[in-house]
Amino acid sequence: MTMDTSANHDAAAIDAQADATQPSTELQALALPFSVLRNIHKLNFDGDLSTLRMIPVSNVLLNALLESIAARVAIDEEWYRTNNPDIADAIDSGMFENARHHYLKFGYIENRLPRFIQVDETFYRASNRDISEKLRLGQLQSAQQHFEQFGFKEGRLPSKGWRLF
16 A cells, blocks of 8 residues: 655554554564564555555554564563563562563563574574674674574574574
């Protein structure tokens, strides 16, 4: 769908038009890679990345899109709490029902790992020459370490064909 994004349309009018004519947010979310959604606040996507155009999208709609994607992610409750002590404290104090609740509301957007993700060292080194060099120079202990600290947030794949959900 192509929308007029000229200056005479305000964001609320565009959101209202999009809400009335777009397929469900769940269907829209499935058509996009999560790494694209994670870093944008405006979106109009017809399936071809070369024609990606930007339109204003309300925070409510963006959050609904992200939550519909995050809902498909497997979360290891114990691992998440252990590796995010701030979240464990928030759950214990009643701010969140559990790790899944936090992840759906904030963890996905904050680029938190939802569970332990095993890195294929050979694949990671071959796919990320910059990391391979840092490992060779002793600036990193392992590809696993890099992925957990930086790689996941950077959108690097831990193994061939890996998917978050």
